[in-house]
Amino acid sequence: MNDQLDWKTLIRRIRAGKFTPIISDRVFFPGNNDLLPRWADEIGYPYASAHTLTIAQMAQYLSATSRDDLTAKEDFLDFSKRYLLETMRVTAASDQHPFLNRLEGDLPDLTLSELATRLDYPKYDDMLENPLVILASLPLPIYITTSYYDFLARALRQLGKKPRTEICYWQPDTLGDIPSVFAEDPDYLPSEQEPLIFHLNGVDTNPESLVLTEDDYLDFLVKVAQDDAAVPRRVAQALVDSSLVLLGYRLDDWNFKTLFRGLINTRRDSRRRLSLSIQFEPQGQEIAKPQGVQNYLTKYFGRANFDIYWGTSPNFLQDLWQQWEGS
Structure with missing residues (x-):
């Protein structure tokens, strides 16, 4: 079915700078399926089985029981750091344990992004198996991500590029002190060498910026619907006139x-691009009738002119890279 995907048009859009990946945290931090039940146990979340857990629901519970919106965000980030370190410890050689023990002592002063940098996480034997490297290697001016972490920026810098980071100002009262890259440099134009990474749901260096609880997502939805300034003009333009690829x-x-x-x-208008591709991952979902789900997804995304690539994010990016290299 993927052989019907219009690769030629996607490659043409990449060359023209009209290709915008929208990247989930699962591409950067794929262990979430195990992280969720463990965080649920830690916070005493009483409601759901492991199959139905979501970060937003659990964060909403913790926010309500602690009566402090920021507590849920700080707790989630702290737990995620400990989870990542424990995950790395399981596979580490014995001579790495002293280094990991020192890192454990430094955890309170590190963001997860900084911890991942020190751990050189994620690590791949073959660089072209790393989805971050493939994304960073493409000549793209804008990346949009719902991840809270700087993994993509690190991959871009390792290739000699100079990425700039922008957040969505969905809470102007609390986020107004964070300077916009466009306010600091009004002449900045995202490019292949100086791409923009737009963190739609915030960054771990500023926990208040995170869109995490169910209430956060509803507030975010209202803000972006009512205030065009919440999304930078160049990002809004990319959503309208480029091919979008949803990953993870x-x-x-x-x-x-x-x-x-x-x-x-x-935000998409009559200029909808017919060659849009969505990469969709059904892993972890209980599916009684796979063909029915496939038909539903085809129709659901087809209404927005999204084609579907059936497979994993790494597989899609490897296929895309092969097409790019062969073009």
Whole structure:
């Protein structure tokens, strides 16, 4: 079925700078499926089985029980750091344990992004198996991500590029002190060598910027629907006139729902590009009738002119890279 994908048009859009990947945290931090039940146990989340857990639901619970919105965000980031370090410890050689022990002592002073840098995470034997490297190697001016972490920026810098980071100002009262790259440099034009990474749901260096709880997502949805300034003009333009590729999302993700319904569908107009591709991952979902789900997804995304690549994010990016190299 993927052989019907219009690779030629996608490659043409990449060359023209009209190709915009929208990247889920699952591409950068694929262990979320195991992280969720462990965080649920730690915070005493009482409601759901492991099959139905979402970060937004658990963060909403913690926010309500602690009566402090910021507590849920700080706790999630702290737990994620410990989870990453424990995950690395399981596979580390014995001579790495002293280094990991020192890192454990430094955890309170590190963001997860900084921890991942020190751990050289994620690590791949073959660089072209690394989805971050493939994304960073393409000549793209704009990347959009719902990840809170700087993994993509690190991959771009390792290739000699100079990425700039922007957040969505969905809470201007609390985020107004964070300077916009466009305010600091009004002449900045995203390019292959100085690409823009737009962190739609915030960054771990500023926990208040995170869109994490269910209430956060609803507030975010209202803000981006009512205030055009919440999304930079160049990002809004990319949503309208470029080919979008969604990487690593599931239909039941809150970040997908708000992204697709609140940002993509509301901002795309009569210039919808016919060659758009979506990479969709159904892993972890209980599917009784796979063909019915496939038909549903085809129709659901087809209404927004999204074709579907059936497979994983790494497989899609490797196929895309082969097409790019052979063009």
